[in-house]
Amino acid sequence: MWIASKNGFVSIVQHRDKPDQVLFRARIKKDLESLFPKESIIETPKADYGYRVYVSKQEAVSVISQQVCEIDYPNFKNAIAQNPEQRDKLAAYHDxxxxxxDYAKNH
Incomplete structure (x- = not known):
C-alpha cells in the first residue's frame, strides 16, 4: 500500500516472517520521522526504500487512523504546495x- 499524505510518502507491506506485523518504508527519512520516533527507524541504504519501521498491524491501524483524523484540506496537492516540509514532492505528486x-482514461 502506498500512502501519500501531507507528512510524506510511505509504502506499507506485510512482514515476510511475521504475519502480525507490517513494514512502513520510505525513501526519505523525514517521511517516517513524522510518524515514528527516530530511534525506531532502521536505515537500509542498499534497499530501494532506505528507511524502515516494523510495527504490529494494530499499531499500523492507529498510525493510519491518526493520519486520516488530521486531514484538514479539501485539495491534497494544494496542501502539499503550502507545506514547506513537503513542498519539494509537489512535482512528483503531480506526476x-x-x-x-491517463490510466483511468484508458480503462
Whole structure:
C-alpha cells in the first residue's frame, strides 16, 4: 500500500516472517520521522526504500487512523504546495496524479 499524505510518502507491506506485523518504508527519512520516533527507524541504504519501521498491524491501524483524523484540506496537492516540509514532492505528486489520470482514461 502506498500512502501519500501531507507528512510524506510511505509504502506499507506485510512482514515476510511475521504475519502480525507490517513494514512502513520510505525513501526519505523525514517521511517516517513524522510518524515514528527516530530511534525506531532502521536505515537500509542498499534497499530501494532506505528507511524502515516494523510495527504490529494494530499499531499500523492507529498510525493510519491518526493520519486520516488530521486531514484538514479539501485539495491534497494544494496542501502539499503550502507545506514547506513537503513542498519539494509537489512535482512528483503531480506526476503520480497524471499517470493515474491517463490510466483511468484508458480503462
Amino acid at each position: 503520480i496524479w497524471g499517470v493515474m489520470w
